[in-house]
Amino acid sequence: MLIGLFLLLLGLMSCGIEKNNTTKIRDLEYTVLEEEEVPEELMAQIEEKKEGELKLTYTYDGYLYIARGFGMQETGGYSIQMKELYLTENAIYFDAELLGPTKEEAIGEVSYPFIVVKTEAMDRNVVFK
Numbered sequence: 001m002l003i004g005l006f007l008l009l010l011g012l013m014s015c016g017i018e019k020n021n022t023t024k025i026r027d028l029e030y031t032v033l034e035e036e037e038v039p040e041e042l043m044a045q046i047e048e049k050k051e052g053e054l055k056l057t058y059t060y061d062g063y064l065y066i067a068r069g070f071g072m073q074e075t076g077g078y079s080i081q082m083k084e085l086y087l088t089e090n091a092i093y094f095d096a097e098l099l100g101p102t103k104e105e106a107i108g109e110v111s112y113p114f115i116v117v118k119t120e121a122m123d124r125n126v127v128f129k
Contacts, residue, residue, distance in 0.1 A: 021089040028085045028092065030119040033065075038116050042067060050112040055128045064121045068128060069114035070098040076108035077101025080115040084129070092122065095129035 035043070042058040042065055049056070054069035070080070083095040096115055100106075 022091075022093070023088060024086045024093075025089065026087050028087055028119050030082070030085050030117040032082065033116045033118055037118075038067075039065065042116070046114055046116075050114065054114065055126075057126050059121050062121050063118050064092075064126075065116055065118050066092075066094050066126055067114060067116045068094065068096050069112065071112070073111045073113060075101060075106045076111045077105025078111055078113040080113055082115070082117065085117065085119065087122070087124070091125045091127045092119075093127050093129060 038046070039058065039060050041060075042056065045056055045058070046054065046067055046069060050069055051072050052069075053071045054067060056067040058065040058067070066085075068080070070078070078101055079099045080096050081099055083097055084093060085095075086093050094117075098113060
C-alpha cells in the first residue's frame with residue numbers, strides 16, 4: 001500500500017513539472033542592425049547598461065529585437081559573430097560570441113561591443129546561450 005501511495009504521489013508531482021523542450025523546430029531569419037537602425041528606446045537601454053554584459057529583448061511594430069552586449073573591453077577592434085537564432089516549442093534561442101581583435105586592431109580606447117538583431121515577433125521567451 002505504501003508503494004502504491006508513493007507511485008501515485010510521484011505521478012501527481014511529475015504532472016506539474018513543465019518539460020523544457022530544447023529541440024530546434026526551425027532557424028529564424030534575422031537581420032543584424034547597424035546602430036542607427038536600432039529603435040531609440042532600445043538604444044537608450046543599451047547605452048544605460050553597456051558597461052556590463054547585457055541581454056535585452058524589445059518588441060516593436062511586429063518585430064522582436066534581441067540585443068547582446070559584452071561589457072567594457074580595454075581596446076577597440078572586437079567583433080561579434082552570430083552563431084544561432086532558432087525556435088523551439090518553448091523559447092527562442094540566441095547565441096552570439098565575442099571575437100577578440102588582432103594585434104593591429106587592439107589599439108585605441110575602451111569599447112562596448114554589442115549586437116542587435118531583428119526578427120519576427122513571437123510570444124516566446126528568449127534564452128541567451
